[in-house]
Amino acid sequence: MIRYSLICDREHEFDGWFASSDGFDAQLAAGEVLCPHCGSPNVSKALMAPNIARGKALSADASPQAVFAEKLGMMMLALKKHVEENCDYVGDAFAEEARRIHYGEAEHRDIYGEATLDEARELIEEGVEVAPLPVMPRRSAN
Numbered sequence: 001m002i003r004y005s006l007i008c009d010r011e012h013e014f015d016g017w018f019a020s021s022d023g024f025d026a027q028l029a030a031g032e033v034l035c036p037h038c039g040s041p042n043v044s045k046a047l048m049a050p051n052i053a054r055g056k057a058l059s060a061d062a063s064p065q066a067v068f069a070e071k072l073g074m075m076m077l078a079l080k081k082h083v084e085e086n087c088d089y090v091g092d093a094f095a096e097e098a099r100r101i102h103y104g105e106a107e108h109r110d111i112y113g114e115a116t117l118d119e120a121r122e123l124i125e126e127g128v129e130v131a132p133l134p135v136m137p138r139r140s141a142n
């Protein structure tokens with residue numbers, strides 16, 4: 001897996017994960033790499049610092065399941081990081097604030113926080129758009 005810092009023609013910066021450099025090139029040529037902010041297909045690599053591996057890397061002969069699990073884990077971490085960097089944290093008041101936004105009682109903004117399973121079900125039944133964030137196990141600092 002390789003991570004690229006990317007930028008679109010409207011200067012939106014974002015990260016992309018690809019199986020290889022050739023995989024990125026093929027997806028870009030096919031118009032499959034789009035800016036998640038505006039949908040622009042005019043994407044290029046941005047200047048980025050090298051990534052020094054800090055943990056145990058997968059071997060070249062790793063099973064497809066191990067490669068998939070590692071890729072999925074990286075994608076979930078990237079999603080969680082994106083939400084934490086771009087949304088307002090409202091803590092335990094998530095269900096109440098999501099309702100206020102949904103019903104126009106508070107200014108629209110993207111939020112995240114905690115809700116019980118029952119609160120999440122009630123929000124969904126009311127038509128409030130919610131989605132759980134992945135809970136990732138902490139990695140050891142080996």
